[in-house]
Amino acid sequence: MSLTPSNMIALGSPLPAFRLPDAEGREVDSADFAGRPVLVAFICNHCPFVKHIADAFADFAREYQAKGLAVVAINSNDFHAHPDDSPARMREEIDARGYTFHYLVDESQDVARTFEAACTPDFFLFDHEHRLAYRGQFDASRPSKETPVTGEDLRAAADAVLADRAPATQQTPSMGCNIKWK
Template sequence: MSNTPSNMLPLGTSAPDFRLKDTNSNYNYSYSDLKGSKATLVMFICNHCPFVHHVLDEALKIANDYRVQGLGVMAISSNDIEKYPQDSPELMTEFAFKNKINFPYLYDESQEVARAFDAACTPDFYLFDAQDKLFYRGQLDDSRPGNNIPLSGNDLRNAIDAVIYNRTMATQQKPSLGCNIKWKTQLI
């Protein structure tokens, strides 16, 4: 297992716009199409990462708890499928069905979206406010595979509550930790 931390994109950064294929529906969506009325959560995940498997149930609970309160939710996979075929769009569809991911699971084939977000790992969480400015980025909570800390989603839940209910948010935000994004080899 890799232990790659988030890059911690500066707070206040505008949400990058994009247009990606949703492996759940085969429709193409932009950030604007999927944003919420009060906040938007963008998760970088993939099918095979043990860190994603560890947090997935709690991340899905959070998505389901807050979507009715104006939270837009989407997940993006940006891994190189030539080297990691288990993350292919077809298997993303199966993974979403098996795990009851009922929001868009987008495929970033060019990896341009991951680069625009400065995403580094899976899972990596980005929360934008109603004006599409980055409000939170980092971890779900302190739980990691094998550290015996129970999943709570506290860090992400506190951030969502703060942005939706106009509460103050602690400026100290911890990076997520997970498997590195599997980048394509760049030929120069």
């Protein structure tokens, strides 16, 4: 299990435009989230770091979607080399975890490159004007630690964005498996 940190791109960066299919083949466009803050999470099915937070992330998404945050997850792993990350397995993961957000397939990996996503999980929170307000970890928990999964870092950032405030600029990179590039 290799440990890869997220790239801490500049706060204030614009939301990259994207149009991707979900696990069922329905297209989702970043323009669909106009006027709302949006969280883009790069996740996958097989990474132990994602598995460690998956249930808590599903709960976070339900809670914050009800507060007005758009949530979308993108799987950019090469699923031909890693079949556990295939769209069919993504559908199973959606059902098993109760994901209420769009879980998109980035087969070309172009969207991950545009975001400069590096690992799974990798979180990018954009404000109402679709400017990057937070990038970093869900929380300080890791599969090898006793630290409970709370989502406290992302929760604090999302609470600030939803209240039209800037989150703290001191942000900790996410850590996880590297994106499985072709």
